[in-house]
Amino acid sequence: MSKTLATFFHRHARASTIAAGAAVVMGCAGYAWSQVGFPPPPPRVSPAAGVIDMHVHPDPDVFGRSLTDVELALIAKRKGMRGIVLKNHVVTTADRAQLAMNQVPGIDIWGGIVLNSSVGGINPAAVEWMHRMSGGRGKIVWLPTFDSDKHVKTLVDKTKSGIVVAPGGKVTPEMDEILKIIARENLVLATGHVHAEEVVAVTRRARELGVKNILVTHGLTNIPGLSPAQAKQVAQMGAYIEICYFQFLTGPTAQYQWMTHWDRVDAKAVAQAVKEIGADHLVLSTDLGQQGMMTPPDGIENQVAAVRAAGVSQADIDKMMKRNPARLLGLAE
Numbered sequence: 001m002s003k004t005l006a007t008f009f010h011r012h013a014r015a016s017t018i019a020a021g022a023a024v025v026m027g028c029a030g031y032a033w034s035q036v037g038f039p040p041p042p043p044r045v046s047p048a049a050g051v052i053d054m055h056v057h058p059d060p061d062v063f064g065r066s067l068t069d070v071e072l073a074l075i076a077k078r079k080g081m082r083g084i085v086l087k088n089h090v091v092t093t094a095d096r097a098q099l100a101m102n103q104v105p106g107i108d109i110w111g112g113i114v115l116n117s118s119v120g121g122i123n124p125a126a127v128e129w130m131h132r133m134s135g136g137r138g139k140i141v142w143l144p145t146f147d148s149d150k151h152v153k154t155l156v157d158k159t160k161s162g163i164v165v166a167p168g169g170k171v172t173p174e175m176d177e178i179l180k181i182i183a184r185e186n187l188v189l190a191t192g193h194v195h196a197e198e199v200v201a202v203t204r205r206a207r208e209l210g211v212k213n214i215l216v217t218h219g220l221t222n223i224p225g226l227s228p229a230q231a232k233q234v235a236q237m238g239a240y241i242e243i244c245y246f247q248f249l250t251g252p253t254a255q256y257q258w259m260t261h262w263d264r265v266d267a268k269a270v271a272q273a274v275k276e277i278g279a280d281h282l283v284l285s286t287d288l289g290q291q292g293m294m295t296p297p298d299g300i301e302n303q304v305a306a307v308r309a310a311g312v313s314q315a316d317i318d319k320m321m322k323r324n325p326a327r328l329l330g331l332a333e
Contacts, residue, residue: 049081088114108331
């Protein structure tokens with residue numbers, strides 16, 4: 001073979017090798033580019049691991065829900081969550097919590113009662129029977145929600161009335177009796193959808209009667225609509241103020257029309273509350289489970305990411321999603 005031909009073949013082989021290498025590189029780059037438009041890979045450990053969600057709404061229910069108790073428990077367990085609290089506006093959930101735990105061992109599930117008209121309103125007997133349910137999973141007593149005077153006047157009709165628990169700043173005799181049951185059984189008082197002034201009055205009376213565990217239900221949105229001064233006041237009395245991921249998604253631009261009735265309270269509001277009230281007095285939950293919405297465990301993951309992006313430390317997030325809920329429920333931190 002002549003020297004000229006040898007040089008030609010050498011150059012051609014080198015060019016082919018370079019071209020092949022470039023094709024491999026371009027192929028790899030194309031593979032990377034093909035992933036644009038997809039969600040990121042799952043983390044090795046979910047941000048929801050160890051979290052207790054104090055506010056979830058599974059099926060069966062009278063409102064559209066996306067997951068049953070068991071389906072939700074399975075997802076929460078897979079994400080490594082420590083526990084969930086089942087809430088229903090019309091029936092008690094202590095029995096459902098135990099049944100779900102029987103089907104999904106390895107995660108704690110609690111229930112309770114919402115004091116709407118379906119259970120007799122401010123009904124001490126209903127609370128007594130709820131906490132006695134076998135399994136001991138009945139832990140939360142929510143004050144009225146959609147039957148409360150505040151909810152009715154805010155979202156239904158200003159001329160109509162609903163259930164009141166502390167007219168004129170003084171708790172009713174029935175409410176007083178329920179607070180005594182909560183104190184005696186070391187249950188959790190959650191303030192539901194009552195007026196902000198009632199939240200303050202009930203919190204004060206609850207502390208006088210020895211109630212240790214108080215959670216102000218989504219306290220910073222328009223129901224109950226605590227003012228900054230009221231929020232600090234109940235926090236100083238020992239209550240935790242709940243901020244739900246659901247309220248990150250509400251407001252005038254919300255996905256569904258029914259969600260536009262609720263004021264938006266987002267990650268920036270959480271960061272502000274941490275500065276002004278302190279993470280020691282806050283609880284982050286989801287209030288999710290509605291049909292057409294993300295699952296509560298997904299909501300927890302999104303909430304963690306949003307709050308971190310708003311400048312809140314992981315230590316404070318752990319307080320609000322792990323330690324404070326554990327304290328409310330009487331668990332080791």
